[in-house]
Amino acid sequence: MWLGRSSSCAPLEARSILCSILPQFNNYSQQDAQELLLFLLNALHDDFKKVLKRQMRSSMQHGRQEQNRNFATESTIVSHLFEGQLSYVTLCMQCDHQAYNTQTFTVLSLPIPKDITKCSIQDCLSLFFEQTVLTGGDQLLCSECGLRRETTVLTCLEKPPEILILHLKRFGCKGKNQVKLRTNVLFSMKLDLAQFLSSSVQNTSSSYHLYAVVNHTGNLNVGHYTAACYSAPGRTWHCFDDADVREVQDILVQSPNAYMLLYSRKPFQKPKIHGL
Structure with a gap:
């Protein structure tokens, strides 16, 4: 459909294929649409990676140089379209030490x-x-203090x-x-x-x-x-x-x-x- 070779896909056909790889959806119980979409995107992403790896092995066998190995095998059209990244800044309320990390989301x-x-x-x-402020049992271990401290967490879209x-x-x-x-x-x-x-x-x-x-x-x-x-x-x-x-x-x-x-x-x- 993306390439314009087909204008539509029969839902029953799509459901049949989906249930063959995700049997938990092969029933008439109420399912969660968000959970289904995540499973579908992950399955597509994994299949695209397999194809890209085969293409890369074929290129290497024909003597062509390997380029951007990690990019080629880990990035797909699914990750390009749907993946974003969050950043988290944690601040120790005792010593003001800051820590920074990121998380990918779909x-x-x-x-x-x-x-x-x-x-x-x-x-x-x-x-x-x-x-947010993490207190009590949710306190984080501060690498500077060496102890669990109250921590402020700032979340942003990276x-x-x-x-x-x-x-x-x-x-x-x-x-x-x-x-x-x-x-x-x-x-x-x-x-x-x-x-x-x-x-x-x-x-x-x-x-x-x-x-x-x-x-x-x-x-x-x-x-x-x-x-x-x-x-x-x-x-x-x-x-x-x-x-x-x-x-x-x-x-x-x-x-x-x-x-x-x-x-x-x-x-x-x-x-x-x-x-x-």
Whole structure:
């Protein structure tokens, strides 16, 4: 589909292949859409790496020089499109020693503010990136002090991905019971993450446009998924509800049932990968 050789893929065919490699989804129980997407992207990434390694071995056998070995075998179109990077700065409250580390992500799972009926996606992002203090049993070992100390943690976006996947953490606990959070999270067609960027990438493009929404209706045990997806060539939105596909106005994309939001960066950079 990426190369333009095929315009569509039958969902039943895709599901059959998916279940052959991920048997946990080969049933009619309610599954988690975010978990499925992560498994799918990881499976694609691993398969692309196998192909790239075979191509590299073939090139070496034909006497061509090996170049960028690590890049060729570890980076794929999946990582180019979906992977971003978070940075964490930890500050010891006792001696002010700072430590820095990074973490790669494919999906950002955002908390939803508690005890409210309506919020914005910016509220969820602010809650995710807010500065936190680790105390008590959560204290970190300070390499300078040699002891566990209260620590401030600052989280920033170090590398914005080309495609940003936001997952709303709607399934949580209320007391001892697991519940679905039905907070209406308002989101916009345009999203800017500039305020969450680390100081080292302040000039990086952080503007995004919404292109898909995954909705979930129901509860923890029984429910139904639908999707709203944007078609760039036709500049139209379509709702996908099992076999029913219909065009919808963009004002109807906003939904209190939103579970996942997919944004593409503007301007979008098509990955420059050999063979594509």
